[in-house]
Structure formats: C-alpha cells, structure tokens
Amino acid sequence: HEVSVELVQERVATYRxxxxxxxxxxxxxxxxxxxxxxxxxGDDPTTLGxxxxxxxxxxxxxxxxxxxxxxxxxxxxxxxxxGIGDDLDRLSGFYVGSIFGPFPITGHYYAEWKADxxxxxxxxxxxxxxxxxLRLHLYCDAGLVRPLGxxxxxxxxxxxxxxxxxxxxxKRRLPVLLRYGWAPRAHRGGSRGGHEAAVLISFAL
Numbered sequence: 551h552e553v554s555v556e557l558v559q560e561r562v563a564t565y566r567x568x569x570x571x572x573x574x575x576x577x578x579x580x581x582x583x584x585x586x587x588x589x590x591x592g593d594d595p596t597t598l599g600x601x602x603x604x605x606x607x608x609x610x611x612x613x614x615x616x617x618x619x620x621x622x623x624x625x626x627x628x629x630x631x632x633g634i635g636d637d638l639d640r641l642s643g644f645y646v647g648s649i650f651g652p653f654p655i656t657g658h659y660y661a662e663w664k665a666d667x668x669x670x671x672x673x674x675x676x677x678x679x680x681x682x683x684l685r686l687h688l689y690c691d692a693g694l695v696r697p698l699g700x701x702x703x704x705x706x707x708x709x710x711x712x713x714x715x716x717x718x719x720x721k722r723r724l725p726v727l728l729r730y731g732w733a734p735r736a737h738r739g740g741s742r743g744g745h746e747a748a749v750l751i752s753f754a755l
Contacts (some may be wrong), residue, residue, distance in 0.1 A: 557712055569699050571697065579589075583636070585701045591737075598722040604625060608636045608637070609634065609635035609636070609638065609642070609666075610633070610634055610635070611631070611632065611633045611634075612631070612632050612633075613629065613630070613631045614629070614630045615627070615628070615629040615630075615631075616629070616632075617626040617629065620677075622677075623676075623677060623678040623685075623730070624675070624676070624677040625675070625676045625677070626673075626674075626675055627673065627674045627676075628671070628672070629671070629672045629673075630669075630670070630671050630672075631652075631653060631668070631669075631670045631672070632668060632669050632670070633653065633665070633667070634666070634667055634668075635666040636666070638662045638664075638698060639664075639698065640698060643663075643664030643665055643666055643698050644664065644665045644666070644694050645660070645661040645663075645664065646658075646661070646662065646663045646664075646665050646668055646670075646693075647659050647660060647661055647662030647663060648660035648662070648746070649662070649709075649729070649731070649746075649748060650700075653665075653668050653670050653693075654670075654672065654691065654705070654733070655670065655691045655693060655707045655733065656689050656690075656691045656696075656703050656707030656708060656709040656731035656733065656746070657708070657731040657732045657733025657734075657736060657744045657745060657746050658705070658733050658736055658743075658744055658746070659679045659710065662736075663695055663697040664697065664698050665695050665696055665697050665698065666696060666698055667694070667695070667696035667702065668693065668694070668695055668696075669693055669694045670691065670692075670693035670694075670695075671691065671692050671693060672689075672690075672691050672711055673689070673690045673691070674687060674690075675687070675688045675690065675691045676688075682714065683714065683715055684712055684713065684714050685701075685712070685713040685714075686710075686711075686712060687709075687710065687711035687712070687713065687727070687729070688710055688711075689707070689708065689709035689710070689711070689729075689731065690706075690707070690709075691705075691706065691707040691708075691709075692704070692705070692707075693705055693706075704735070705733070705735055705736070705755065706733065706735055707731055707733045708731065708732050708733075708734070709729060709730060709731035709732070709746075710729070710730055711714040711727050711728060711729035711730070712727070712728050713725060713726065713727045713728075714726055717727070724748070724751065724752075725751070725752045725753075726749065726751050726752075727748075727749070727750040727751075727752075728747075728748075728749055729747070729748045729749075729750065730744055730745070730746070730748075730754050731745070731746040731747075731748075732744070732746075732748050733745075733746075
C-alpha cells in the first residue's frame with residue numbers, strides 16, 4: 551500500500567490532495583481543494599462591496615479503478631468517478647464530456663457541461679485481433695450529471711476503436727488508434743444523437 555499527501559499554500563489558495571494505491575491494479579484517489587477566488591462569474595461588480603474579499607468555493611473528487619487481464623491479451627477496465635462542489639461557476643465547475651476531459655462520456659463535446667455534481671462509470675474492453683496486428687477496443691460510459699443551474703440528468707455513450715501500428719523505421723512502428731463514439735441521448739439540433747471521431751497517435755519525443 552502507498553499513501554501520499556501534498557499540501558500547497560499560496561496567496562489565495564490552499565490545496566490538499568491524497569492518493570491511496572491498493573495493490574497494483576485498484577488505485578483509489580481523492581482530492582480536496584478549498585480556496586478564495588474572484589467574484590462569482592456574472593455577478594454585478596457594483597453589488598460586491600469590498601472587492602478585496604474573495605468568495606470561497608470547495609470541491610471534492612474521487613476515482614476508483616479496476617483493471618484486469620481476463621485471459622491472453624483480453625483486458626477489462628472499469629472506473630467510477632464522482633465529483634461534488636459547492637458554489638461553483640462556469641470557470642470552476644467540473645468539465646464533463648469528450649474522451650479528452652477529466653469526466654469523459656463518449657460521443658459528447660469537450661466540456662459539454664460545467665457541472666457541480668457528477669457520478670460516472672467508464673468501462674472499456676480491449677483484445678488483440680488475429681489479423682494484421684490489430685487491437686480492438688470497446689467503450690461504454692454512463693453517468694448522472696447536474697449542470698450548473700440545472701437539474702440532474704442521465705447520459706450514456708458507446709464507442710469502438712481499432713489500434714494498429716505504422717512502420718516508420720527499420721525496427722520502429724508508430725501506434726495509431728482510430729476511435730468512433732455515439733451518444734444516443736445527446737441533443738443536437740432539435741434531435742437526439744451525438745457522434746465523435748478521434749485519431750490518437752502515440753510516439754516518444
């Protein structure tokens with residue numbers, strides 16, 4: 551087991567984070583932040599009074615992951631993430647959406663919502679295919695999201711990806727992942743259904 555604690559004190563911020571690793575495949579991480587900051591986004595500055603008094607806000611996140619090799623090169627990943635905040639605005643809220651954000655839901659825009667409550671399950675499965683050194687990836691995301699100033703709603707996303715390697719040198723190949731995602735409950739132009747496509751390339755500088 552490993553436990554680490556970090557405390558950073560700045561002029562307007564106090565930041566505490568701790569991480570607990572249980573074994574090698576089940577990490578548990580949580581963080582707590584409490585800081586003073588600028589006025590709440592959108593407030594009328596004439597009603598603030600003493601602008602030297604910064605407003606306070608708090609947030610807490612937790613993430614639990616399970617990573618298992620089922621058999622051969624078949625791998626399963628499950629991750630549950632949660633976030634809860636108090637007095638958040640559009641600058642400090644949780645960014646939810648897109649595979650590139652801290653709370654990803656396949657098939658959505660990056661930071662499609664700024665939320666103060668999030669509960670999210672991400673699941674993925676990967677396996678090698680017996681042809682052309684291909685690796686198949688399947689994704690499924692589901693969660694409850696409460697955007698700032700709105701009610702809680704459910705969101706889901708499904709995705710598929712294929713990874714292959716491109717020869718770039720005599721003994722070197724470049725990994726490339728092609729990924730497609732679909733969000734059946736996303737609102738787009740009066741209808742439902744969001745789509746995303748991504749190309750991820752991994753290389754060492």
